[in-house]
Amino acid sequence: MLQVQNLTKRYGDKTAVNDMSFIVPDGKVTGFLGPNGAGKSTTMRMLVGLHKPTSGEALVNGKNYQSLKSPLHTVGALLDGKSVHPGRSARTHLMSIALTHGISAKRVDEVIGMTGLSQVAKRKVGGFSLGMNQRLGIASAILGDPHNVILDEPVNGLDPEGVVWVRQLAKYLASEGRAVLISSHLMSEMAQTADDLIIIGRGRLLEHTSIDELISRVGGHKVLVRTDERDLFASLLAERSLPFEAVDTDGLLVSADARDLGELALREQILLYELAPHEATLEDVYLEITRSEVEYVSDELPGAGAVAAGSSAPNAPAADPQLQPVTSSPEHSFIDETQQGNGRNI
Template sequence: MIRAENLTKRYGDTTVVQDLSFTVHPGAVTGFLGPNGAGKSTTLRMILGLDAPTRGHATVDGRPYARHTAPLTRVGALLEARSTHPGRSARHHLTALALTHGIPRSRVDRVLALAGLTQVADKRVKGFSLGMGQRLGIAAALLGDPATVVLDEPVNGLDPEGVLWIRTLLKSLAAEGRTVLVSSHLMSEMALTADHLIVIGKGRLLADTTVDALVRASGGAAVKVVTPEPDRLRDLLPGAGITVEAPDTLLVTGPDAPEIGRTAAAHGLPLHELTPQAASLEQAFMALTHDSVEYQGAPA
């Protein structure tokens, strides 16, 4: 279990993280989300003892990371995939880490196979692609068979097969009862992988909830309506948000499908399609973090 209590980090006059509290429970994949500059990386660094908080504290299984006598066997982390010596092979890199904790060489072979790197285990890391570097970083995170796994943008550089692999891996780790915290900007992937979400913006907690609850709370669900009389439907639904998808197709927010159907029937309006469209996690995230985005582009 990871627990952050009133975490605050300041650099001079700039507050990067402010009074941030949350708990990451075992047995679930928890997505850690936020716009660029939200304070995600700083928070992860404080959890892993790489940055000292200005105020508050973070613990893993009840104690600060630095106080674990064999941290690799308690917490596996990937913050920067390229933090390896380019002249070493993947096997040598993992073996050097294993020797610091008395981890057997057989475990090195195990995680190389798990990450799909067995065939390139003896090649120098400097020749690795970004995706291979990510796989090596994940292998290093799992080297100590830790109960807690913290990964920052683990799908960066991975091809579709690699993305499916990491998705399956994260779910299997959680199913084993491990604590899994994953930072990502890919909302579509988080929607498929995460059970729980912690969302921050400008260093503050915005949401600590499930994926389904966040999407429902966003109110972004819509109804696709196909009708030969779209202008008439607009007049019948004056309070609705209506987007024109095609000459005969509207996306309606506000009233639900039964309400739209009843209104159309009462006025003899023909409908060729009436389909609820679930809001996406991306839509919910964008709505939640709209005021926390550091840079906003203008419409094209």
């Protein structure tokens, strides 16, 4: 179990984490979401002892990181996939961690195969692509078979097959009773991976709940209406104080009953060519919750128009030609990511 209690971290006059408390329970994948600069990475780094809290506690199995007798076997964390000496090979890097923590060479070879690095295991890490570095980071994490898993943007740079593999890995870890905390900016992927969500903004806890409960509560009941007379229909909605938002160039997302909207269009002789219930996505509710928490807001692009509330999540990263497909197997014991630094797990 991972836990933070009244956790605060300040850098001078800037508060990165502000009196935050939450629990990541065993047996679940907990998604950790928030805009850039929200404090996710800082919180994760305090959990593994890389940053010292200004106040409050960051605990692993009820203890702070420094008091753990076997850190690598208790918690593993992928925090920076590039924190490896570029002159080392992947296998040499993993062996150095293994030797420090009494892990066998057999286990090293096992995780190399598990993460799809067999063909590049003897290649220097300095020539690795972003996706290959991420896989090496995950291999480092699963080396010690820890009970708690912390993965910061693990799908960054991975091809679609790799993204699916990380999803399966996270779910398998949780099924073994491990606590899994995973951050990502891919909302569509998080919706398929996480059981619960922690959403933060500007260092504060905004939400901690299940995905289904969050979408039901924040997303609400809406209807998608499309018509060539959108502006006229919008004015009728405004007269009746019905909340709505523009979607694309011809649509409206309305908080009302579909029957009532259909009857309104019929009375006013407005032709509708779409009238359908709209189910909110995780991306929809995430953007709604964090709307006022974003530090950097871009101007609207010329000709972009209104953005649909139900717009799809960003496309998955392009395939990495240097990596071969990986088939995860339940026969392997999965573990958490760690890097070696000054003889400790990071």
